Structure formats: C-alpha cells, structure tokens
Amino acid sequence: MTVTDLVSYEDALAAYDPVMGLEVHVELGTKTKMFCGCSTELKQDANSQTCPTCLGLPGSLPVVNATGVESAIKIGLALNCTIAEWCRFARKNYFYPDMPKNFQTSQYDEPIAFDGYLDVQLEDGEVFRVEIERAHMEEDTGKSTHVGGATGRIHGARHSLLDYNRAGIPLIEIVTKPIEGAGERAPEVAKAYVAELRELIKALGVSEARMEMGQMRCDVNLSLRPNGTQKFGTRSETKNVNSLRSVERAARFEIQRHAAVLSSGGTIIQETRHFHEEDGSTTSGRVKEEAEDYRYFPEPDLVPVAPSREWVEELRATLPELPRLRRNRLREEWGISEHDMQSILNAGAVDLITATVDAGADSAAARKWWMGELARRANEDGVELAALAITPEQVARIAALVAEGSLNDKLARQTFEGVLAGEGDPDTVVEKRGLKVVSDEGALGTAVDEAIAANAAIADKIRGGKVAAAGALVGAVMKATRGQADAARVRELILEKLGVEG
Amino acid sequence: MADLIKLTAAEIAAKIASGELTAVEVTEAHLARIEAVDEKVHAFLHIDREGALAQARAVDEKKARGEKLGPLAGVPLALKDIFTTEGVPTTVGSKILEGWLPPYDATLTKKLKAADVIILGKTNMDEFAMGSSTENSAYGPTGNPWDLTKIPGGSGGGSSAALASFQAPLAIGTDTGGSIRQPAAVTGTVGVKPTYGGVSRYGMVAFSSSLDQGGPCARTVLDAALLHEAIAGHDPLDSTSIDAPVPPVVEAARNGSVEGMRVGVVKQFRGEGYQAGVIQRFDESVALLKELGAEIVELDCPSFDLALSAYYLIAPSECSSNLARFDAMRYGLRVGDDGTKSAEDVTALTREAGFGPEVKRRIMLGTYALSSGYYDAYYGSAQKVRTLITRDFEKAFEQVDVIVSPTTPTTAFPIGERTDDPMAMYLADVCTIPTNLAGNAAMSLPCGLAPEDGLPVGLQIIAPAMKDDRLYKVGAAVEAAFTERWGHPLLEEAPAL
Amino acid sequence: MPGITREEVAHLARLARLELKAEELDHFAGQLDDIIGAVARVSEVADQDVPPTSHPLPLTNVMRPDEVRPSLTPEQALSGAPAQEQQRFKVPQILGEE
Ligand SMILES: [Mg+2]
Ligand SMILES: [Zn+2]
Secondary structure (H helix, E strand, C coil): CCCCCCCCCCHHHHHHHEEEEEEEEEEECCCCCCCCCCCCCCCCCCCCCCCCCCCCCCCCCCCEHHHHHHHHHHHHHHHHCCECEHHHEEEEEECCCCCCEEEEEECCCCCCCCEEEEEEEEECCCCCEEEEEEEEEEEEEEEEEECHHHHHHCCCCCEEEEECCCCEEEEEEEEEEECCCCCHHHHHHHHHHHHHHHHHHHHHHCCCCCCHHHHHHEEEEEEEEEEECCCCCCCCEEEEEECCCHHHHHHHHHHHHHHHHHHHCCCCCCCCEEEEEEEEEEEEEECCCCCCCCCCCCCCCCCCEECCCCHHHHHHHHHCCCCHHHHHHHHHHHHHCHHHHHHHHCCCHHHHHHHHHHHHCCCHHHHHHHHHHHHHHHHHHHHHHHHHHCCHHHHHHHHHHHHHHCCHHHHHHHHHHHCCCCCHHHHHHHHHHCCCECHHHHHHHHHHHHHHHHHHHHHHHHHHHHHHHHCCCHHHHHHHHCEEECCHHHHHHHHHCCCCCC | CCHHCCCCHHHHHHHHCCCCHHHHHHHHHHHHHHHHHHHHCCEEEEEEEEHHHHHHHHHHHHCCCCCCCCCCCCCEEEEEEECCCCCCCCCCCCHHHHCCCCCCCHHHHHHHHHHHCEEEEEEECHHHHCCCCCCCCCCCCECCCCCCEECCCCCCCCCHHHCCCCCCEEEEEECCCCHHHHHHHHHHCCEEECCCCCCCCEECCCCCCCCEEEEEEECCCCHHHHHHHHHHHHCCCCCCCCCCCCHHHHHHHHHHCCCCEEEEECCCCCCCCCHHHHHHHHHHHHHHHCCCCCCEEEECCCCCCCCHHHHHHHHHHHHHHHHHHHHCCCCCCCCCCCCCHHHHHHHHHHHHHCCHHHHHHHHHHHHHHHHCCHHHHHHHHHHHHHHHHHHHHHHHHHHHHEEEEECCCCCCCCCCCCCCCHHHHHHHHHHHHHHHHCCCCCEEEEEEEEECCCCCEEEEEEEECCCHHHHHHHHEEEEEHHHHHCCCCHHHCCCCC | CCCCHHEEEHHHHHHCCCCCCCCHHHHHHHHHHHHHHHHHHHHHCCCCCCCCCCCCCCCCCCCCCCCCCCCCCCHCCCCCCCECCEEEEEEEEECCCC
C-alpha cells in the first residue's frame, strides 16, 4: 500500500467543490437466479447451485425471472423513476474468470427505470434530494478464492478457485446523477443516501440489503472542481465500499486525496480504486493498458421487456409508506430527536424497534434495549442487529418483565445474554438461571435489617436527613441478594425502617 | 439390407409398427452402412453404436409390450454435432471442445429421444457452424457422396452427406445463413429451416443467436415433415421459442399441391455468379410450378442486395460474444497452463490454439463491428437492413403465398477451392441469408442435376413466418412431379460408394 | 472506411483474447480489410429513419415464475473442468481487480 499525501478536509473544501456519483448494486431476494431456476439460498457447498445456464455451458439459454423484473419496477417506482414502456437486456462483453459467459447480461441504453430521485435526511434534519439516473437489471458473478498469495488477495496468488453458486443472482444497479451542491456535507450525503436506499429496499421487501453479506455494494465516484467553476473534474471510482461508515470515509478520503494531487499541480487519472477498511484509505487498482470497450449490444437470447401500464400501476399501489416519511412519523410518535432517529437508522434498528413496540413494548424501552445492550452485543460480534439471535417479541417480553418489576435492568441484561446464547425464550432463561427479582417482602426485610445493622454509621446519617446516603445501603442489600432485588423497593424499605421520608 | 437403408423414414416407421422390421434390425443395418462407407465420406464425428442399439432395443421392447409407437419410432437419425447430448461427445466441429461430455441434453435431443428416434451419432460440421463447405471442421472435411472430391455444403455437410450416402434416413441440421438448405441443395436432399423460434435452441451451441435455427433434413419432403413435427414446439427454456401450435406440416406434406397458389420469383436472386445449369434447372422448376397450376409473380426486393453484408456483420458480432465463454476455465481445452501464466494468458493461448482460422476471423470481425466508434456504422446499420429485408418480405407476401429461388448459386464446388477466399465462400449463402435475417421459413429440395457437372441443384421455397406448412405443400407437389418426370428419386442417380 | 491496420488487429485480438501469431496479424489485417470493405455497404442505410431489428420475432415479456428448478450436482458441474480443487474450478492466477 502506498502512502498517500492528503490535505486536511477543511483545506480541501476551502478550495474545491466535490461532485459525487454513487452506484449501488443490490442483490435481490428472489428464490431463483435472474436467468435460470437455480436457488439463490446461501450454501457452503461450492458449485451446488449451478446449471448449464449459470455455468455458461455451450448451448444454454437464459429466461428472465418475472419476480426479478417486478422487484426492479418496484425499486424504480419507489425511487420516483419513470418505468420504461419497452426495454431490452444487453450484453456487456469483457473477459473475467468469475463470469461464466464472459459477458454480463445487463441493461445498457434502455434501463427499466430512469429519471428519479430519492430524498435523504441528514442528521440535523436537512433534506437533500439525490437525483437518480437509472436503475437497471443485471446478474452477479461467481466467487473466486485466491490461493497461495497473502491474505487471499489476487496479488501473489498461485491460482484461484471458482465457485459459481452466486453467478446469475439478480442484481439491480442504481446509479445517481452527479450529486452537486453537497459541499462539505458530501460524505455525509453519500452515507445518508446509501442508508436511505437500504431502508427503502428493505421496506419494499425485495432484498434484505445486508451490506456485510455483500447483498448491497456501493461504488463511490468522486471528482473535485475548483470552487466557483462548473466543469467536472476527472473522477476516481472507488469500488465495493461495503458499509455505511466506509461510504462516508471513502468519500472523505478521496476529497482529501484529490485536493492534495490537484493543489500540488498534479492531475487525477481516471481509475478504479480499492477501499481499505483498516485505515479508511483507498489505493489504485490495476491501471488498464487500454480503455475498456464493452461492446454492448442487445441480448439476442432474450426478448424485450415491455411492462404494461396496468402492471406498473398495480405495483405502484402495493408500495409501502416511504421509509423517510415513516421515520418522521415514528420519530414524532416516539418523541425523539432527529439525531436519535438517525442513529437508529444507521444501526438498522427502525424495523426492529417498531416490531418490538408492536409486540407490546413501550417505545422508550424498545429503543433502550436495541440501541443499548443489543447494539453493544452486535458490535462486539461484528454483525448487524438483525442478525442477533433474538426476536423483537423476545425483547418485548423482557421489557414487559422489567415493567412489571419481575426483572431489574441487571437481571434483564442477564436474560438477554441467555436468550442470545440460545438458552431459550426469556421466561425459560429467567426460570433456568433463577433470575427473578426477590419480591418476598419478608426475605427482603431481613436483608434490609441486616444491612442497617452492619452499617450503623450510614444508617445514622440517613436518620439525620442525609437521604442520599441510602444508596450505599441499597448497594449492600443488592449485593446480599446477588442483584435479585428490586432496587426501588429496597430503597423504600430502608427509608421506611429508618423513619425517613423519601 | 441394401434395400433397408434405402427406405424412407416413413416406410421404416410403418414397417416397425407393423412388425415387419425391428428397430434393432434397422439400426444395425445403418450402423453397418456407416462402417462400410463413412471412412470415405466422413459424415460422422462420433458414432454412438451402443447408445443407438440400446435405444433400438427399448423401442422393440415397447412394441412387444403393446405400447403405441410414435410416427418415427425406431427410425435412425444423424445428429449434427452442435446439439448437446448428455454423456456423448459434443464438439461443434472444434478442437476447443474436443472430449467434452455435456452434462445435459438439448431440448431437441430430448424430443428425439422421447419420439423414440434412434440417434446413430454426431455429424461433422464447419467449426461452430461457420462455413458453407464443412472444410472448416477441425476434424477434417466431409465428402459429397455425389463426388467425394466436392464439398457436401456447410455447415451441416455431415448431416447432408449422411443422408445422401444412405447412412441415415433422417438428420438434424442448423441454419444460421443457409447451413441446412445449402448442404441439402448440393447433395440432392431435402432440408428445412423452420420459422425462427419454431424449434428450441436450448442445448444447441450458439453461433449467432438471432439467426440460428435447428431443423429437419431428410431424403423426402414427407420425412422432413415428420421430423419437423417431432422436434418443433414451444420450449420454456428458450425465450425466443414461439408459444403457438406447430404448423400442420405433415398434413401439408401428405397433400402436396400448388393449384391456385401465387408463387413469387425475386429478381435479385439471379445474375452474376449464378451457374448456368443452376439457372436452367431453376427456370424449369418455375415452369413446372406453372404447369401444376400456380400463378407466377415477379417480385422486386431491393434490400436483398444488402443481405449478405448485413449478415456478415450481425453473425460475427453475435458469435464474438457467444464464443467468449470458451476460455479454458470451466470446460474444454486448456493450453499453456504451466503454473507461471495468468488466467488471461491461458485463455488467449487456448483460444488461439483451439479455434480454427474461420472462427478467429469471424470473432475478430464481430469484435470490430461492435467496438466503440464502429457500432452505429456497422452493427446498427446491419440491424436496419434487417428491418428493410423484413419489410420487403412482408410486401412480397402480400402478393404471393411462397417465393422460390435457387438455393445456392452453384453446385458443389471442389474441396479446397474457396478456403483461402472467404468472400467467395460467403457467396454460397446469398439466396438463403435473407430468410435468416427476417426469421421466416424456407426449404430446399432437389430440382435436378446441372447439365455441365451432373451435380444436384436445389430449389428454395420460402414461406412467411409460421406458415411452414406451405413449404411442405408446395415441396410435396414439386417432389411428386419431378419424381414422376425422372422416373425415380434423384438420389438413385448418385454413384455407388 | 479507412483500412484496418496491423495495430488495430492486435487491439481486436486483445479484446477477443486471441494470442494471434505475427503472421496471423498480417493475414487477418488484409482479410478483415477486404471483408469490411465488402460489407461496409450497409452503412448506406445508416441515415435512413428505420428502426433496427434486434430480434426476428416481435415477442415481448417472456418470463418464468420465480420457482426453483433442480440444479446440476457439483460433480456434473465440474465434470468438464480442466482442473479442480475443493469442489471448485481451479484456474491459473487471475490478474487485475481485487
Ligand atoms: Mg453493473
Ligand atoms: Zn443456474
């Protein structure tokens, strides 16, 4: 990795205006691949989900997956796009071993959806409109494993191993128009756009859009132009930036790198770049000897797609409430700030919290657990919240046990731990681990009496009016009951027994 | 046995159905014929003796159980080596697929098996169906049974030669620019290019997807119709397959007639480059049609003059993409993998070693025609020509029921004559190509021998899309009249091998 | 149209992944030039207001329901592989994108 000189972000923005283009690939959650009937289910068993078509065997032919087209139209509609009355697939010709036919079946000058926009909300509530150029249908490639090189990279590998289970899985590529006018907020806009798009895709039910699983991948194209000028500068294309945070970091890094090159009198070369999670930097991809010439032409093995207007309107009628509007509604219902809502969105917790509330929890409790204890666990395990082994119903049940006083926060955390460890549902975990709050007044009273006897000096202080000192006695009782007491009730009992008003 | 191999498919099927012959007898007779003559002809690339006999035994057992047999049950067939056959070599005439055993059957292969047709083996062809002489096969040329020093046509020369040398009564061809009809013409056999989409392309190794069409080859019009019916029909695995009933081809072949039909003669299908004997036999055919009660209509189809040019842009363009998959990664030949070379280099070395000169030439041509800066002038214009040709056909078919022409401008030319002159080779398809570009149906059937060389001349009949039955109605009438005039089928005049 | 140069042929060969020999480059340059010269006539219609035909049949919307069909077994899928390892296609080192 070469060390790249950077200028500070502030200095870069003082001289230059960033223009971005974002290309997002979304793997659809269809049952089968885009052009054949092979399952898309994730399997460890390599090359177990292939057929003549997705292996590109001689003689094989593609047939379009109707649900793939339907999903593309839904995405197009949700992005306020025009849906083509007639469009075709095209072949994008280039050789690469992970692509069985050595052309990708994609769309070229006739995308199924075009000219739309997506409004994204920044953390302070400002709404920024991102114009959409197009959304088109295509297929994914196989997966290569590089053997013999360091850390599975291509460089230095002796050979590669190919698994084509992923080859042919439907992809929708969504391309923005150049995003201008975001200024210093460009990286933030990039991140908010991808986050919003992910919410939209999930709301439409067309994909789980899990970035960590590669179901949603983003390319960040960025160029700078001197402030006050119109003409776009030369862009770099940073490929496969696969988390929200990385999208923001990649944009930021490229702004700083471009500024450094430009301000020192250099020129930016148009190239693809790779993003590195470790330090947030990008490095140059292989410089190609000659410009790619994909020799697109209409795919002769497929006939045109001409979605009837009736079908399009039917699909429009099924669109769910747009995530941003829904979030604003929820934000008001939950009574939280824009900032808090943004954090919830970034954590991928909107649906989880909503489902927990639907399961009977109070919204504050639902937010508290998902954004607190559970977010911490997800972070530790390096997974998304939704991937945790706990359901919103289970979270709601734990919240209910806390609300009725059967659990305190500490016991609730232990219950979460048990559920996540696969010990069963919350009630089972509470039962098995013996986590019930000690609510037997007699036993509690004895514990309080013992604590008072053992801490006479503190008890005197409390009698003398220093109510705050009661905390120490509460702690002693909690310790004696191994945390299984209701702390509020313990405090009441202490004050009662010492004849002090709370 | 000698008589057995001269039977038509319809006759063989009838004799098997009646119990007069068994499928095993018939198959053995044809395998014996192959053994006797194919060393000279080289029609087959692979003979599936065991598979064929097993299939034949299954037919005989079916018959013994009293099950109803299909109209072609037990009839042997020679399959062009462009259709995948599970577990049986499929090379497409190319070194790059030498030894490949497909893990799946083409839809057409499945249909043949389901119809209890006996697949004798796979026939020779120009590599990837690119050619008009079968000289481009990586496995050596095929001889024309009329004169083994002459070409049997191409790309399906193996299939046409197998028929003309009585190695099989039925064969399958594919026709991208004339590869069924031109071989039929030069070997004195019958070949039909069905309407595009009439026969599934699934499992047929692609040359030019928007032009390729599999079809029947036989020695009689009725046999072709029976085979046509067995292989045609909608296939959900082929998006370009027509979802409509197969035209009534067999019924038409059994009721040949041109009485009251309007038959078009296109002025663009003659002139320079046409052999005198070919024109002579063609003119006689037109006269015959008139005698039989047809009305002859002169037609002008100016765009046909651009057909060959459009074809030699579209077909190479599509093939440059279709053949990209032969990259040494997943199947087929791999050359140069010595542990130091990259995948990229191994792909390039393999393609260099595995493809013959004509295939490389067309890949290069197509790569050029599609490359940025040239697309509009070449590929784009060629697609416009295609529209113009389709319109010319539409206008013509407002005036006539069918069009006739010579199938190919000359009779079989000597092996080796045109191998260094691609443009001369391409001219062999000048009459057949417009049909591929427009997607409609056409047949070639024998209309006599050219006086100057005594070699067969083909008459092409062209029908509108989905009116394939008209080919058979007209073809059967012409065939009957000629057979009566000659006193026997034309192939009886072919020299013994 | 201008003639096709040897360099152009070399460029096309790279795009098409054909490791052509030196004599082939010359041979093809001449032949491609002849063929292109002969077929370039089609550009006569370039300016005509005619829609291009990409498919010979006027079919649209041929789609299949999103239903799983049986796949090949891994053994079948790999049956033609020039080399394999760990149930995967083994290929020479891949250059380029990471
Ligand atoms: Mg793409
Ligand atoms: Zn598949």
